[in-house]
Amino acid sequence: MVTDDEGDSFNQPLGGNDMPRFGGPATMMRLPTQVTAEGLDVCFVGVPMDIGTSNRSGTRHGPRQIRAESCMLRPYNMATGAAPFDSFQVADIGDVATNTFDLKKSVALIEEAFDGILAHDCIPLTLGGDHTLTLPILRAIAKKHGPVAMVHIDAHADINDEMFGEKIAHGTPFRRAVEDGLLVCDKVWQIGLRGTGYSPEDFDWPRRQGFNVVTAEECWGKSLAPLMDSVRQAIGDHPVYVTYDIDSLDPAFAPGTGTVEIGGLTVWQGLDIVRGCRGLNIVGGDLVEVSPPYDTTGNTALIGANLLYEMLCVLPGVKHGG
Ligand code: MN
Ligand code: MN
Numbered sequence: 001m002v003t004d005d006e007g008d009s010f011n012q013p014l015g016g017n018d019m020p021r022f023g024g025p026a027t028m029m030r031l032p033t034q035v036t037a038e039g040l041d042v043c044f045v046g047v048p049m050d051i052g053t054s055n056r057s058g059t060r061h062g063p064r065q066i067r068a069e070s071c072m073l074r075p076y077n078m079a080t081g082a083a084p085f086d087s088f089q090v091a092d093i094g095d096v097a098t099n100t101f102d103l104k105k106s107v108a109l110i111e112e113a114f115d116g117i118l119a120h121d122c123i124p125l126t127l128g129g130d131h132t133l134t135l136p137i138l139r140a141i142a143k144k145h146g147p148v149a150m151v152h153i154d155a156h157a158d159i160n161d162e163m164f165g166e167k168i169a170h171g172t173p174f175r176r177a178v179e180d181g182l183l184v185c186d187k188v189w190q191i192g193l194r195g196t197g198y199s200p201e202d203f204d205w206p207r208r209q210g211f212n213v214v215t216a217e218e219c220w221g222k223s224l225a226p227l228m229d230s231v232r233q234a235i236g237d238h239p240v241y242v243t244y245d246i247d248s249l250d251p252a253f254a255p256g257t258g259t260v261e262i263g264g265l266t267v268w269q270g271l272d273i274v275r276g277c278r279g280l281n282i283v284g285g286d287l288v289e290v291s292p293p294y295d296t297t298g299n300t301a302l303i304g305a306n307l308l309y310e311m312l313c314v315l316p317g318v319k320h321g322g
Contacts, residue, residue: 010085011091013030013073013085021072024071026067028067028092028127029305029309031044033091033092033094036117036120037124038120040088040093040120041123042090042123043092043093043123043124044092044308045095046064046126046127047098047127047129048096049130050129050258052103052133055259056259056293056294057258057291058292058294059128059129059130059288059289060100062128062290062291063129065290066287068301070308073305073306073309076321077309080275080313080320082313082320083318083319084309084313087317088317090312093117096109103168103169106132107132107133110136111136114137118143124285125284125308125311125312129289132169134173134243135172135173135177137284138182138241141182141241141283144283146239147182148182148240148241149183149184149188150183150187150242151191151231151242153243153248153270155194155216155247155259155260155261155264156195156245157213159178170289175205185211188206188209188211188212190212191224191227192215192249193214193216194261194263195262195263216248216265217263219265219269223269224269225276227272227276228276241284241285244286244287244311245288245289246289246300247259247260248265248270250262253299253300254303255296256293256296256300258294274311274314275310275313277311287307287308290304
C-alpha cells in the first residue's frame with residue numbers, strides 16, 4: 001500500500017487481476033470517482049461537447065470512449081519509469097454538465113466548473129470534447145496562475161477571429177486567449193500545424209503574437225526530443241498548460257476526429273512531445289477532438305487515453321522508480 005505524507009493511501013486504478021479489464025467502473029483507468037476535486041492532487045474530468053465544431057461532430061462522445069479504452073492502461077510507465085499513482089492522489093470526477101443547446105452558456109459553465117476544481121489546488125487533466133473547451137479552462141487557470149505558457153499540439157492554429165460570424169468556436173480559442181491576456185505569447189509553442197488554409201495569415205498571425213510555430217513538415221522524420229529540450233529551456237519554471245488536439249496526429253493513426261489533415265505527426269512523436277514536457281511546471285492539460293463515430297476501431301480514443309496518462313506521468317513531483 002502506497003501512502004502519502006499523512007499516511008493516507010493513494011487511489012489506485014483497479015487492476016486487471018482483481019477485475020477483468022472489460023468490467024469494473026467506467027472511469028478513467030478504472031480509478032475511483034468522486035464528485036468534487038477535494039483532497040486530490042490531480043483529477044481526470046470530462047467535458048462532453050461538440051457544438052463548437054465546424055464540420056464533423058461527435059466529440060460529445062469523446063470522454064466516455066476515452067474512459068472505455070483506458071481500461072487497458074496499467075499504472076506503471078515502462079518507458080519512463082514514472083509511477084504516478086505512487087505520487088499523487090488521483091480520481092475521476094466525472095463530467096462537466098455543458099448546455100448542448102448553447103455554446104456560449106457551455107463556455108461559462110466550463111469556466112465555473114474549473115474555478116471549482118482549481119479552488120482545491122488540483123491539477124485538471126481534461127477529456128474532450130471539442131477544442132472550444134480550452135478557452136474557458138485557460139480563463140479559469142489564468143485567474144489562479146496568471147498568464148501561462150502553453151504547449152499546443154494540433155494540425156490547426158485555432159486562431160481564427162470568427163467562424164461563420166461567431167467569436168466562440170473550436171477554431172477560435174487561442175485568438176480569444178490572446179485578447180483576454182491569458183497567455184505569455186513568446187512562451188507558446190504550436191506543434192504539428194499543416195494542411196490547407198484560407199491564407200498564410202492562418203500561421204502568420206500566431207507568429208506575429210510571438211508564438212513559436214512548428215509545422216508538421218518541420219517535424220517529419222525526426223525525433224522531437226531536441227525540440228522539447230529547447231521548449232523546456234525557453235519556458236523554464238513558468239506555469240504551463242498543455243493542450244493536445246488528437247488531429248495533430250496523422251489520420252493513419254488517429255482517424256477518429258472531425259477535422260482530419262494528412263501528413264501529420266506519428267504516435268511516437270506525440271509521445272516525444274508529452275514526455276518532453278517532464279520538468280515543466282504543468283498546471284493543467286487536455287486531450288481534445290476525439291470523435292468516436294469516426295473511430296471505428298477505438299484506436300483514436302485509445303491513443304487519447306494513453307496521451308492523457310502520459311501527461312499524468314510528467315506532472316511536477318511525479319516519482320520515478322526502477
Ligand atoms: Mn484544435
Ligand atoms: Mn485541430
